Amino acid sequence: MDLLSMWEGTANNSMNRSLLEGEECCDVVIIGGGFTGLSTAYHLQEKQCSTIVLEQGKVGCGASGRNGGEVLTGYLGSMEYWTEKKGLHAAKKMWQLSLDSIDLIENIINKHDISCDFKRNGDFLAAYKPSHLESMKKDQEFMASKLNYYGIDIVEKNEIKNELETSFYSGGRVDYKSAHFHPLNYTLGLAKAAEKLGAKIYERSEATGVKRNSKNKFIVRTDKGKVIADNLVIATNAYSGDLNKIVKKSVVPVESIMIATESLPEDVVEALIKNNRAVSDTKNLLYYFRRTGDNRLAFGGSGRASSKRDQNRIYENLLEGMLSVFPQLKGTRIEYRWGGKVGFTQNMLPCIGQLKDGAHFAFGYGGHGAAMASLLGKTMAEDILEEGDPDNPLRIKKLRSIPFHNQHSKAVGVMKFYKQFQDRFFG
Template sequence: MEQQSLWEATANERKERQALQGEQHCDVVVIGGGFSGLSTAYHLQRKNCQTIILEKESVGFGASGRNGGEVLTGYIGSMELHAKKKGLEAARQMWQLSLDSIDLIEHIINTHQISCAFRRNGDFHAAYKPSHLDGMKREQEVMERDFDYKKIKVVEKQDLHSELNTPFYHGGRVDESSAHFHPLNYALGLAEAVEEMGGTIYEQSEALSYRKESGKVVVNTNKGRVIAKELVIVTNAYSGDFQKTIKKTIVPVESIMIATEPLSEELCQDLIKHDRAVSDTKNLLYYFRLTADHRLAFGGSGRSSSKRDQENLFNNLRAGMITVFPQLKNAQVDYRWGGKVGFTQEMLPYMGQLEDGSYYAFGFAGHGAAMSSMAGKLIAKNILHEGGGDNPLEKARLRPIPFHSQHAKAVGMMKFYMKFRDRIS
């Protein structure tokens, strides 16, 4: 399913990076060259803490370079639900963290002039059922009353045309704080910023094993090793056997995307009126947005075991796009690709330290485009002893998900995810 993505096809020029050979030393070695790993190194290098990133493939290869580029506020589930589970004060901290995450990305992009088509036009969450719109109205009241957040606007079905030209939904809500961007170009720009500050990135350098030795950590690859004071593991849904506890705690779920041929400006304006990032409330949701080169990028869930299944999934996704936007029935699909989204049992990101002292962050559950850069910053603060206990997502201990195999975990998590969405809608 890993066909070339639209983002790879339209990426800025890539810098060629060497694979690790021989022995290297640094303060912090980071496993994973996605948003979280790059951000960790970025914030450490700003404080003159020497970092090395080991990336199995190339910068942005995983979810960071394949996602929909929707930089959204919040998390899976309403903040009302999170307040009931974690307490109102913790939920307020979580919400503020999600807002700060988008501000952080915007700041990094502006500071380093990263060319990634960043647009902060908000997002539109479309109601698949009338009852879902009722839930959005309740959530708007809760956000204003309990979170002092007044940037959410509910759109009734009769006014849906002011946001989307589609017969498929029953209204929705706008959150003005969200954004969208070219995710791979952001990753590439962040990587260059890390290197400009003295960090080192090795590509085609899979971390195979590690051990603690004389107060240091030794990470082995097939052609070399890195000796460092601290270890950060941020491989998310692409975690392999490098760290068994993390592998048993994260569930990778497949997501697929298609992108149309370039559309006319008139048609783009007709489809999504204000160039917002869009997602809906279906159990197996759709998410979509316009790109800088006037395509519609359209995504959804997908899991397959054969090429025939993959073909069916992409065909079904295109049929879904046409159901939402009948205007696109004759539009050619130029790109289609897939990747993995990382989930935890709580449907919230996990950040913290393992018993051996290694730092981690994973399980962004479709909100990684926003949250993972902040995760890197928070990890860096902890390493530098600047954390201050101000992270509401920090986990004291990781517990493996009680499923018996990777396949069972994924299937079980998808069923749980659908029930979870039903409960919060």
């Protein structure tokens, strides 16, 4: 399903980096050239810690360059839910981390003048049903009373035209701290920033094996070379292959797909999403959409295809979804369609930690990686430098495989069918 994404089609000029050949040595070798791995390299190089990044394709070819570019506060599930699960102290820290993650991205973009259409205009969560709007009102009250967060406003159904030119939704809420950007251009800019600080990035250099030598150093092999390092970072998320079975079995990859229209007249796209916010909705099989820097509508949703025929069908269904929200776009040409993988952990939270052999990992962003991945990359850098916060609520002591992981594709298919059924018949 890896069709040409709109982000690739509209990207800034990218470098053609060499592949790893021969033997290299560094302080930290990082597997994965997306948000997480590049942020780890960037923050380590800031502290004069030498890094090598190994990317199996090109920088940003995975989720970091294919996602919706919605840089959102929070996590899957409400903060009231996470307060019940983890306690108020941990929930407060979790929420602050989500705010810090967006601040970090904004600071990196400004410091290195990364051209990626970053807009911090907030996000709009659209209520699919009236009952969902009532839940948002309770959530707003909880956030203010328990987490001292007042950056949320409720939009009633009769006010929705102030946000979206649609009658599809029953209102919604605005969170003013969220943002959106061109994710691939941010990734490319982050890579260049890390390289300016001394990081080495090798593309088309898939890690094929990891072991420890007699001096307790990590040796990471590729087809044509190897890297010897004191520390190892695994930052592969939903694109984890067979390199490490524990990591692979601890994250479930779920397909997400997007389409993008042709460039629209500025007044048309401004009317669709009035305040240029990142938008998502509360359907179980959600839609998410936004304006782009070149005046397109980028529209995403859930997708899983086993054949070319299925692939065409799911994109047709997504187009129907876009037209159900914005029927005024009927006849508009779709110029791009593409898909990618989102990584989910068993408890639906991103996680960070170390394996038994000492390798560091962070993954499982559940659709919030555009925000959280850069921060967890920085956190891994701090851990390696022994500067990390041991009380980080996303830290786990032991990584455990998800039971029946090899059946996850069937389970995801059943889950999506069930959630689609819920969206149609239940509030």
